Amino acid sequence: MSKVGLSLTVAAVAGVTVLTGCSATAGGDDEITVGVIMVGSENDAGYNQAVSDAATALDAQEGVNVIKADQVAENNSVTDTMQSMVDQGAEVIFATSYGYHQYAVDFAKSHPDVVVMHQSGFYEGDSIPDNFGTYWSAGYELVSLGGIAAGEATESDKIGFIYAFPVAQTIANINAFHLGAASVNPNVTTSLVNTSDWCDPVKQKQAVASLTSQGVDVFSQHQDCQSTVIQAAKDADAKVVGYHYDAADIAGDAWLTGSSWNWAPVMIDIVELAQKDEFTGSEYNDNWLGMLSDGNSSLTLADFGPSVDDATKSMIEEHKASIEAGEESIFTGPIKCQDGSLLVAEGETATYADINGFDCLVEGVVGTLPKS
């Protein structure tokens, strides 16, 4: 989501590419130019590629030109990139990394005629600027379904979860993944290894090796880039549940399922509103949150891998349907923390805000969260 990388102005400038060359008639009244900024590579088979795919879908819309920039660090280079996009005529900008938040807010305030959307952030001020909004979708609902696939697939009853930083979303995902696995396999434990980086292949490889030596035979992750963990798991004859992007083609037989972002509908909606000058006051001029249970999640369940049997597939589909219908949640009590204390009481269901506020790992997760 956010790689705190080095500022690479060279990369940022070279990374700006105008997608469509077909705008010979550019400047027509109903043409709109949209800028999309990514923190990592647009080919990372992960978070950023999902954004890039949505940008491509947006570009295919009638009258929409997209300018993409990837590998833009979370510092002043994002402001420079936004300015350069506006200079090229951009009227809507999607800044898609968590760490862009303050730059995006400041830019929106100084450019009232440009719609600035920040993906994954949350605006905390009193009154949100008329031309600004954030958008995100809850990850834990689908992650819990991936957990079910993992709980069914493990033979050693040990699954591994490789994460980057102990941020709220990650903690929610780890808990949901384990609860999903434990719901079908009460003996399962989920071991954690942290890489302290959103994409460090060397540490990812080492994490897989360490977990494999513990007997772990199914992996999932919350990293920006997925390739290394998937390849290493495949080499170790383990299975993987993906996150951010459908990487089944890299994983081959090792693939179980995963969650992948589909941002295109939200981005297309926002651009249409901006084209009609109806953005201000719309649902996106706010902190927009998609949920499976609200029927508007931007996260989709990836296809199942060849080793997932039909019974598991239909069970997961059933759970998905009842989450969508608002009939079940993986965070329905009783749920205990690792130390045995009660996290969610029997019969109660934690809300989105509760879940993102949990700072304890649930019982059955092996490992501790780094405390500063």
Place this chain on the structure above:
Amino acid sequence: MITIILAGAIATGTAILLPALGELITERAGITNLGTEGAMLGGALAGVMLGIKTGSPWLGILGAIVIGALVSALFAWSVVIRRANQLAAGLIIWFLMLGLTSVIGRSYNGQVLDPIGTLAIPLLSEIPVLGPILFDQSPLVYLGYILIGVIGWVLARTRVGLKVRATGERPLVVAAAGSQPHRIQLLATVIGGGLAGLGGAYLSVGTVGNWSTDMTNGYGFVAVAVVMFSAWRVSWVTVGSVLFGAAIVTASQLQAHGFAINQYLLDALPYVLTLVILVVISARRTSQPEALRAALAPN
């Protein structure tokens, strides 16, 4: 667990050892190349690009050595011929390569190739305890074993090695003896860069099987530090590299076992441990090449 940690220490330590052996040769000739990190990045990317294009990881490795050598040739030209400040030139080479590889490597992010992986040596790998630790590794690790011996022998026991060491100590004496210290420095730096490129490709092609921006993550700088703290000796460079590898592996193993240890301490462990032990080792000797980082008079 101990066997796994030691085997992992050697596997990870090789990523430090290869560039460190190269830097050792370079520093023995009187040059400090902070561009080692840049040469590693160049090698890591070149290895993946060539490996994917040709389908042969070994051609990728070869290309990585060439690119590492070329990058360091640029550095060597600037400091030996143009007499630029070594530390500044090294940092500039690093920045240059960080930017270049990030731009050129854009389309290779997310592309994968089959990493070289491990190759158990028959018989040797069956020795109890030592076998799995030493002889069930990547072929590039075995190359590292050979390089330790060859570089140690050449530096200590041959005429060429004597010339290299003399260039780092008393370049004027080398010149008076009829050799050309500039030429020796150029060559030592280019060879060092080739090994740094090999180290980068060991990570990208040998270990993980893909490229990602800034993937060497400071290993090149650790290699330079290991050389300095190990008193410019092949044996201690080897120990330092494996120690660093051990600390990285231990940090991840402790987590996988669920030990509650402060994450930030674990992250710092490789650096702290290597630093402390090598400082203790090197406190007893001062064998820094006398003319290290001294600009030679023009040819």
